[in-house]
Amino acid sequence: SASFSSGTNRAVYGKVGRVPVGIGRRRMRVVVTGGAGFVGSHLVDKLIARGDEVIVLDNFFTGRKDNLVHLFGNPMFELIRHDVVEPILLEVDQIYHLACPASPVHYKYNPVKTIKTNVMGTLNMLGLAKRVGARFLLTSTSEVYGDPLQHPQKETYWGNVNPIGKVASATTIICFGCLFSYSCRLLLSFGLIWLGERSCYDEGKRTAETLAMDYHRGAGVEVRIARIFNTYGPRMCLDDGRVVSNFVAQAIRKLPMTVYGDGKQTRSFQYVSDLVDGLVALMDGEHIGPFNLGNPGEFTMLELSEVVKETIDPSATVEFRPNTADDPHMRKPDISKAKELLNWEPKISLREGLPLMVGDFRQRILNEDEGKGA
Ligand code: NAD
Ligand code: UDP
Ligand code: UDP
Secondary structure (H helix, E strand, O other): OOOOEOOOOOOOOOOOOOEEEOOOEEEOEEEEEOOOOHHHHHHHHHHHHOOOEEEEEEOOOOOOHHHOHHHOOOOOEEEEEOOOOOOOOOOOOEEEEOOOOOOHHHHOOOHHHHHHHHHHHHHHHHHHHHHHOOEEEEEEEHHHHEOOOOOOEOOOOOOEOOOOOOOOOOOOEEEEOOOOOOOOEEEEEOEEEEOOOOHHHHHHHHHHHHHHHHHHHHHOOOEEEEEEOOEEOOOOOOOOOOHHHHHHHHHHOOOOEEEEOOOOOEEEOEEHHHHHHHHHHHHHOOEOOOEEEOOOOEEEHHHHHHHHHHHHOOOOOEEEEOOOOOOOOOOOEOOHHHHHHHOOOOOOOHHHHHHHHHHHHHHHHHHHHHHOOO
């Protein structure tokens, strides 16, 4: 196989995890960067439930204290407001490095900050891992494959990423504040094109992978790399522009679901608990990766809108919108490597997983409406 082996095989790695919990396992002290976000908060729940001590570092750019409020007061849990672009000193056994905006609307909002988070943030966490002998896991992304020329994508594929993006033309008219709430500025030229490009995220994550491998080869840091495919579930930001959160919120609000382009582009959607299980299996296992973590069930955006319609509101409708720049045409993980080496595969199909996020979305939309005095 093309995977690397971590080599060191220390039974208990790190310098901190000395407190026995149950039989055969020692309590770990674990850092989760980005732990106030969607995926991070579910990961923190799982780690706390199994008896680990968890420190969350988050600057609350897209994360929310609400996602962790149920853990406030738990002596095994600590939340630190911290931007990973700045160095920090901690003593820990494991670092799950998730800090980075994940939705295109958020990561294009300040592309330079996205790159700093991916490069300087990852560098700092690897420096920390090196200093204390901690194991480091990077949450990379299927976006490293860009607009893929191989389908489905295997970990050996090097990707097709546009590092430059499009240059706005002089005739471009800039229009502020239409379509979505706060964070997106749209360009009107030959149709609607996003003012940002994907490359800050794609190339940022590619560099983060390179950094992780260089710290592994050069400094012996134990690293793990996950390439995550589109994931959904409770606690996603309501208006983050991602397709599942958009369609679910639109159907609940009785608005048409906005399909970009012809809606024939595909994605593969993974329920968040499957992802969290995969991340923990990867961290605790002996293989570096990279590993694709995703659900191979592939859907066009029109098919997704049908599933949302069946799940939430049979009278829901769709509305077509111009597509964004550089939108990958298809995406589907080949997960045979994770199946074989991590003994992991997703368990929850889209039809089973979507209903599990609807209650949370309904409640938050209701709270929002009440907050506005509606
Ligand atoms: P999210 O936006 O909900 O969470 C990201 C968290 O990182 C937020 O809490 C945010 O406040 C925090 N953050 C951002 N910049 C920071 C900084 N400079 N310092 C400290 N904290 C910072 O996104 P998510 O969906 O939970 O994604 C988590 C990770 O998984 C990200 O690294 C993302 O790239 C990766 N990923 C997610 C998906 C997905 O579909 N959700 C797909 C591929 C990869
Ligand atoms: N770093 C950190 N916490 C630590 C150790 C390092 O934030 O406990 C940061 C450090 O400030 C530096 C980065 O991680 O910016 C890389 O550290 P490393 O020791 O690898 O490189 P150097 O400091 O020699 O550039
Ligand atoms: N998309 C859509 N309607 C929306 C939001 C997104 O049709 O309201 C499409 C988008 O063009 C893309 C797909 O859904 O083809 C997935 O977009 P998302 O932003 O969720 O994730 P990513 O592009 O990063 O996979």
